[in-house]
Amino acid sequence: MPPAPGTDPKSHGLWAMTAPPPPETTPLAGDARGDARVDVAVVGAGYTGLAAALRLAGAGARVRVLEAAGIGSGGAGRNVGLVNAGLWVMPDDIVATLGAEKGEGLLSLLGGAPAEVFALVARHAIPCEATPNGTLHCAVGRAGRAEIEARAAQWQARGAPVHLLDADAARTMIGGGRYRGALLDDRAGTIQPLAYARGLARAAMGAGTVLHTASPVRAVEEGAGGWVLCTDGGRLAADWIIVATDAYSFGPWERLAREQVPLPYFNFATPPIPEALRGRILPGRQGIWDTQQVLTSLRYDAAGRLVFGSIGALGGLAGVHDSYARRALARLFPELPPAPFEAGWFGTIGMTDDALPRFRRLARNVVSISGYNGRGIGPGTVFGRLLADLVLGRIRPEEVPLPERDVTVPRWRAAQAAFYAAGSAAAHLVGERAPA
Structure with missing residues (x-):
């Protein structure tokens, strides 16, 4: 419970x-x-x-x-x-x-x-x-660019207000990073x-x-x-x-x-970032998430805190995920002043076999x-x-x-859950997941 x-x-x-x-x-x-x-x-x-x-x-x-x-x-x-x-x-x-x-x-x-x-x-x-300012789905590498291009074309064919951005436009809207572009969805928000x-x-x-x-x-x-x-x-x-x-x-x-296969997901919140930086980092206050399998998400709260999320549980691995989050934020926004996170928390995403x-x-x-x-x-x-x-x-x-x-329990559910938890920890231990 x-x-x-x-x-x-x-x-x-x-x-x-x-x-x-x-x-x-x-x-x-x-x-x-x-x-x-x-x-x-x-x-x-x-x-x-x-x-x-x-x-x-x-x-x-x-x-x-x-x-x-x-x-x-x-x-x-x-x-x-x-x-x-x-x-x-x-x-x-x-x-x-x-x-x-x-x-x-x-x-x-x-x-x-x-x-x-x-x-x-x-x-x-x-x-x-x-x-309700939209979200940005950010392309990591050539595969990520191909993914957002396909997603944009399929939603646009259905009349959805989504816009494909090139790398320069994405960098301007995000305020950092080296993404290959982003998909702006005007329907969305935080x-x-x-x-x-x-x-x-x-x-x-x-x-x-x-x-x-x-x-x-x-x-x-x-x-x-x-x-x-x-x-x-x-x-x-x-x-x-x-x-x-x-x-x-x-x-x-x-x-x-x-x-459902349980997938842990954590979030960390920075202190409110300086007012001068808010005009350069996510100036339109869109939420962002990327195309990586071990993805990253990022958004502001009303007080100007950046909320950083990714796959993984805290508990005994909190230090691994904390260090990774700091490295990733520093790589995206080098001008951010270093400071301890104000909060860290996690929950469970339930994944069905066909999503x-x-x-x-x-x-x-x-x-x-x-x-x-x-x-x-x-x-x-x-x-x-x-x-x-x-x-x-x-x-x-x-x-x-x-x-x-019918309700069916996946045969290898426990093994898949352990794989997700271990895989995310390993990715965060060794990588900064810098956009390429």
């Missing part, structure tokens, strides 16, 4: 330090009779669960959210905060895998996901440092991810949702009248269940996590979408809305732009 925000300095780091406080919540208590019966129980208070609860409550449904730890305790409170459009998978490859109808439907849905995120932020006045999750929770509760933290679901029982969800402190009866626990799933839906999300009807009136592969903010938000519409009867299961597939 993930720790509640603030209980572990390596879990939520800068985001717990700077986010507004969460709304007041209590654990579930009591039995499944009377008031402890709802139309929909949502399990998990991340982006998917909270967006679903907000949509359901707005439509008049009785909704309760059961969260094992705290709001945004999983990936929603730990990620770097890039609000990207689409997925890692190339647009044409998505269509080749899913077919034209579902593939193009998924691209349309996720291409518009950042706009939906920023619209929710504006509508509910969520204080989450929303900066947010304070834990603040966004807490803001969604506050909005959902304002619409009538009851949210219970410290309420891990240990068991689920099916009866004639629906479902009963059992936590440490109480029981909740519901007609429908939305499972929104993704890579942090355990208990009755543990297999949703076990079908595509999974839609599941787990049982009668039990639905789930999981497997975001490091793209949780936009997809989590729009998929939460989609699951709510499915429960409300506004769409049919076949209208979800993902096929239904």
Whole structure:
């Protein structure tokens, strides 16, 4: 079970330090009779669960959210905060895998996901440092240049506002580096991810949702009248269940996590950089990420801190990743004054075998979408809305732009996870990953 925000300095780091406080919540208590019966129980208070609860409550449904730890305790409170459009998978490859109808439907849905995120932020006045200034996907070497050229052509063919930059233009927008170019995506941007999750929770509760933290679901029982969800402190009866626990799933839906290979990802935050340098380093305040397999991401927070991220866990390897992050930043921006990082934290990205999300009807009136592969903010938000519409009867299961597939646990899951962790540590131990 993930720790509640603030209980572990390596879990939520800068985001717990700077986010507004969460709304007041209590654990579930009591039995499944009377008031402890709802139309929909949502399990998990991340982006998917909270967006679903907000949509359901707005439509008049009785909704309760059961969260094992705290709001945004999983990936929603730990990620770097890039609000990207689409997925890692190339647009044409998505269509080749899913077919034209579902593939193009998924691209349309996720291409518009950042706009939906920023619209929710504006509508509910969520204080989450929303900066819809775009992102830069930076090309490392000739292979990286070929990748962003292909990605640009495929999105442009679908009318997306993406722009291919040459090396000089990329260097100007970034303020450093030796990338072969970059893909500027005007749809995207950055947010304070834990603040966004807490803001969604506050909005959902304002619409009538009851949210219970410290309420891990240990068991689920099916009866004639629906479902009963059992936590440490109480029981909740519901007609429908939305499972929104993704890579942090355990208990009755543990297999949703076990079908994904866990990939650790860390972030470090610098002190606020001098004001004079902010006009030269990422002057447009775009977030950036590169094409390397062991990638780097970088963005500002509202106070002018640079948040640097890459693959790897902290713990005993914190020194390796800390040193690598310092070398990489110094190589990108030699003018940065040396200073200790203010915070370091990490979480888990769940990777599916084809890097595509999974839609599941787990049982009668039990639905789930999981497997975001490091793209949780936009997809989590729009998929939460989609699951709510499915429960409300506004769409049919076949209208979800993902096929239904059985849950399968990868045979070599543990070995793959160990390979990712060791490989990232080795790359960071010996390399500066200077763009070429």
